[in-house]
Amino acid sequence: MSYDQRAVTRGFTRLLPSRIDYTGIRQSWRADLLAGITVGIVALPLALAFGVSSGVGAEAGLITAIVAGLVAAVMGGSPVQVSGPTGAMVVVLAPVVAVHGTGSVALLSLMAGLLICILGISGLGRAVAFIPWPVVEGFTLGIAAIIFLQQVPLATGTSGIPGHNTLLAAIEAASGAMAPTVLLTLALVAGVAVVMVLVQRLFRALPASLLAVLLATTAAELLQLEIPRIGPLPHSLPSPTFPVFDPASLGSLAMPAVTIAVLAAIESLLSARVAAGMTGPDGTPSGAYSPDRELTGQGLASITAGLFGGMPATGAIARTAVNVRSGAKTRMAAAVHAVVLLGIVYLASGMVSRIPLAALGGVLMVTAARMVSRRTVAAILRSTRSDAAVFILTAVVTVAFDLIVAIQIGLAAAALFTLRKFASLSSVQREEISGPRSDGDEHIAIFRLDGAMFFGAAERILQELSQVKDVQVAIIRLSQLRMLDATGAHALVEVIAALELRGITVLLKGVRPDHLALVTNVGVIRSLRHHKHLFEDLAAAVEHARSHVRRNAAANA
Known part of the structure; x- marks a missing residue:
């Protein structure tokens, strides 16, 4: 048998x-x-x-x-x-x-x-x-x-x-x-x-x-x-x-x-x-x-x-x-x-x-x-x-x-009330760059996504991230994102596309291992300007963002 x-x-x-x-x-x-x-x-x-x-x-x-x-x-x-x-x-x-x-x-x-x-x-x-x-x-x-x-x-x-x-x-x-x-x-x-x-x-x-x-x-x-x-x-x-x-x-x-x-x-x-x-x-x-x-x-x-x-x-x-x-x-x-x-x-x-x-x-x-x-x-x-x-x-x-x-x-x-509650727990927090300040840091924005990004919260997060002004580089931290579904990943694609269309370079930091396959299959990484715009360390992401700001300043001089 x-x-x-x-x-x-x-x-x-x-x-x-x-x-x-x-x-x-x-x-x-x-x-x-x-x-x-x-x-x-x-x-x-x-x-x-x-x-x-x-x-x-x-x-x-x-x-x-x-x-x-x-x-x-x-x-x-x-x-x-x-x-x-x-x-x-x-x-x-x-x-x-x-x-x-x-x-x-x-x-x-x-x-x-x-x-x-x-x-x-x-x-x-x-x-x-x-x-x-x-x-x-x-x-x-x-x-x-x-x-x-x-x-x-x-x-x-x-x-x-x-x-x-x-x-x-x-x-x-x-x-x-x-x-x-x-x-x-x-x-x-x-x-x-x-x-x-x-x-x-x-x-x-x-x-x-x-x-x-x-x-x-x-x-x-x-x-x-x-x-x-x-x-x-x-x-x-x-x-x-x-x-x-x-x-x-x-x-x-x-x-x-x-x-x-x-x-x-x-x-x-x-x-x-x-x-x-x-x-x-x-x-x-x-x-x-x-x-x-x-x-x-x-x-x-x-x-x-x-x-x-x-x-x-x-x-x-x-x-x-x-x-x-x-x-x-x-x-x-x-x-x-x-x-x-x-x-x-x-x-x-x-x-x-x-x-x-x-x-x-x-x-x-x-x-x-x-x-x-x-x-x-x-x-x-x-x-x-x-x-x-x-x-x-x-x-x-x-x-x-x-x-x-x-x-x-x-x-x-x-289910509707539960999703509504989960959506309310999701948030976008803008963070300051830690450590000594450098010239051009005011053109760098760091956003931390917290909680869950799924179909109940994706639209609100999309609106908040799309409202940034006077920014040349946006670093989106994903390490605190506990839940991510296909709709949330697709919203990230739309956010990146909207920011890149406005000339803002998007860097992703801290994609969780359990989310990596999803963001890859939905096209989040592919939507980045360069495949090297994916980082594990925040300091490395900030340094890369500063290099972009310096390059833009040199080009406009």
Whole structure:
């Protein structure tokens, strides 16, 4: 086997499960078992709620939590990540289901899952580290707002009109609410919110969301409230089948699939990165993760969920955090979480079917509110104007338009502000000739370029250097120039050409070794009057400049 073949084999091997994944399970299996049961209980109402809110139904949400949760636990790159349906995915799926119907979701899961696998295999897992913090937080705020607005139909007991503009759809649903149903559903939502908040503050060890849903369902059953319920659920897991599709539909689903794949990759990697920095009850860190393997595992999870009739899945930060804080050490905890949910399907689907939809809406409203950290928002708004602008812009675009468009605009705005900052750090300083003065030194100008000379700063530097007067020789010092790109090098060519055209001889001093190839290829050195006008030492450059001044004086005498 050649070296290249061995490298490819090692590259694929690092994406596959190994014994190392379960190192220490003999010591941690009790903690993993308890953590898995805890997360399973917490995940139940969320899985049901996200399935209903996305438009594919509670059944699809539950199936996704089971199937995708198990596959991602085994194949993913994080030892503590818990995967399943999430709010961000609901935001993307709701308008797709409204246009293409629920039958498109399974195929969409397969397409998106395949794309995510390709991202993982191609080694793009670490790209998420380049997303600026204000963009991530603005994105999170926008998603939280959308999730909250999507629950308005459930909270008001109306069917709602799914659409791309979540705010208008929420207003439409609220305006169509009818008494006494809306009063009953709003009372349940308020009760769920109160229970979740109080339990979280007073009894943190209890699963607040599940307890709130149980109390709301019990109250609805005892009072025989005529309000919308989840409805019948399967008593077993369906058999895997390849979704039927029309080749013509692939084109219309391509863009949603790309959106879901990018979103799933970002959310999963952010969740895994946060989890890696968390500590369990014993104070030990949860462990490192493999970004590329995480993407591959999440892609396989979405593909498998699609085969079982589920929806695309991602790493879920809320459930992952519960898993870590409950003492999870290995992948066994996430696998147990899936088994717990599977047991509920076989043993308690009848009871689950009686859960009021308003109770699930209340759970997601509280969940959306908790996604936004006041401390984080305040920190960003107080940081810098540019970061605050990027944060607000990303959040607004997320709500008003599209998630991927929001990320693109947020990244573009962050890059623009960063380039502007770099450009402001670039400067041109005119220096005096050190040492004893000589006749004619007033006709010699020394300019030092500092910072970066790239396309954001080149035009300003070009203008400053072109304004010199009563100068016969210009020495341009480049040794302090930390960054130089092709546009900056081309600007130097224009500066030299403009000065030489005015009869000013240009000498370059201190071209950095890492810039030499660039300035040579772009033509900076070629634009000099003579190839010997390139110097390493400033004293030698000054002496050469004085010789030019003396020669000019002699010629004019």
